Amino acid sequence: MSLGQSLFIIAALIAVSAFFSVAEISLAASRRLRLRQMADAGDPRAERVLRMQDQPGPYFTVVQIGLNAIAILGGVVGEGALSPYFSQLMGLLVDEPLAGRLGFAASFVAVISLFIVLADLLPKRLGMSAPERAAVRLVGTMEALLRVLGPLVWLFGRATDALFKALGLPAQRDERITSADILAMTEAGARSGQLAEREHEVIANVFELDTRVVTSAMTPREHIAWFQKDDPEATLRARILAEPFSTYPVCAGDLDQLLGYVDAKDLFQRVLNNQPLSPLDEGLLHKVLVVPDRLSLAEVLEQFRQAHEDFAVIVNEYSFVVGVITLNDVMSTVMGGLVDPQDEDWIVQRDAHSWLIDGMTPMADVQRTLDLASLPHEGQYETLAGFLMEMLRRVPKRTDTVQWEGFRFEVIDVDRYRIDQVLVTRHPVDDRPPPSLA
Structure with missing residues (x-):
């Protein structure tokens, strides 16, 4: 075999090895969410890649068969083709026996270097840059190889499954996406500039609703503006002017004896219609939503949804009022730094x-x-x-x-x-x- 033919074979082996390297890294690095988007957009190849990810064992078995077979062939062809030339070159510098050994070592290093750079590092970097696109392009060829190498794939697959079972290792990867995974992705998006920092903050705050207790966002007891059931109209007007809120609890005696609440919009309509103001007037007093102080903000949101309310009074285990919370308070927690500084x-x-x-x-x-x-x-x-x-x-x-x-x-x-x-x-x-x- 001439040198030209040997180099051609080595180049062909490098190309095939590069194909398997890209196939391996693209399937492993492809994001399921992105593949699902491509499948929903009408690309059937993305659906096939998703099925491959569900059962990746046979796919990677084909990859490893190809990579190992090519590595062996590349070593044999490369050593036979290049060793004589390197030995002749080394013979100009050292004695013949040593030149032969140095020529063999040099040919080995040259072939290994070519395969590492051109068949492994370069294709894997290319595959990592757009894994989903590479995976859908190669899935057809890989399916054909799976059919051709079916018996070998089955044999190696059974042997691998037996080892996994003996070692007690999981055979399937966990595809569940947790809140930590989502936050990590949004943080990466913010660092890369694809997601605004404020948007990342809002998403992080949404996940905090499950861990933040309602008392962290409430208006505390000493800041609550409330009405006595028998307050005269002049007192009501003065309190509204001094403490303009959207909602006012109505009590009998003290804040812990709740009767309900009145909405500032209803009071405003009565003022515009020149009607007298009294907290106990028909249509003004509403039943108040009472929630315990150990609820999370997410649980309070669910209470608001079920009760069709946007205002709640918070009580402790002794039934004492510790604060009030509105839907706006919860949303201000979510918006974080987007809230107007004058309000926060x-x-x-x-x-x-x-x-x-x-x-x-x-x-x-x-x-x-x-x-x-x-x-x-x-x-x-x-x-x-x-x-x-x-x-x-x-x-x-x-x-x-x-x-x-x-x-x-x-x-x-x-x-x-x-x-x-x-x-x-x-x-x-x-x-x-x-x-x-x-």
């Missing part, structure tokens, strides 16, 4: 290293703003005030401080045991004290 001013950044934060701010928002990797005793509190109480093990006073993860939390203002303002300062990287209490 619990966290105010003073400069690059300090923030002024309301004590009732949900700790999830504080953690996101400060980019804290972890929190101590997670699950024991919902707000920044709860975090400080947990760390201090008492009700904080003015000037109390807590150190955590390079941040200093200092209580600035306390109103009747309620933590109003906390100054958070980031320490320089080289001057971070260990976590401690002061």
Whole structure:
């Protein structure tokens, strides 16, 4: 066999090996969601690739048969074709016996290098750049090879299945997509610029609805504007002017004795029609939705849907009212940074290293703003005030401080045991004290 014929055979083997490399990486890297989109758009080849992914064993058996057979043939042909020429070249430098050994080694390295670069690295990089497109183009040829090599595929497949069973390994890959998978994909999309950072934030906030407790987004008890059942019209008007909200609970005596709620729109219509205002007037008082304080925001949304309401009163295990929540409060949690700063001013950044934060701010928002990797005793509190109480093990006073993860939390203002303002300062990287209490 001449040198030209040998090189032609080596080139053909490299091309076939490259085909199997692309076939292997394209099936493994193809995204099922993208393939499903292609199948729904009318490409039947995508449906066939999806079936291959459901049962990938025979497919990869054909790939490995092809790759290993070609590797052996390539070594045999390459050594026989190139060794004499490399031996002659080495004979110019060293003695004959050593030249033969060096020629064989050089031909081996040359053939291996060609196969690594041209039959493995290059085709796999090409396949990774557009795996779905490559997979649908090669699926027909791979199906034909599956039929031709059926007996060998069956034999190797049974042997492999027996090994999997003996070792207790799963034979099928888990195709379930979790919320963590979706968040990872959206984060990758945000980093690549395909997804806006704010869109990624909204998607992340949606998945937080299952973990955030309703108290993290509520209006706390001390900020609730409510009516007594026998309040005169002048008192109602004054309270609406002083505290303009969309909904007002109506109570008998105190806030824990709920009778229902009135909608500001109904009151506004009565004012326009020159009708008197009274919380107990027919058509004004609505039955209030009451939810426990341990529900998640996702569960509250479901309660809103079932009750056809957008307002709820939150009570604790002792049936005391701890706050109220509206559908807008939940959606503001989802929208996160998209909310108008005038409506969401619990966290105010003073400069690059300090923030002024309301004590009732949900700790999830504080953690996101400060980019804290972890929190101590997670699950024991919902707000920044709860975090400080947990760390201090008492009700904080003015000037109390807590150190955590390079941040200093200092209580600035306390109103009747309620933590109003906390100054958070980031320490320089080289001057971070260990976590401690002061």
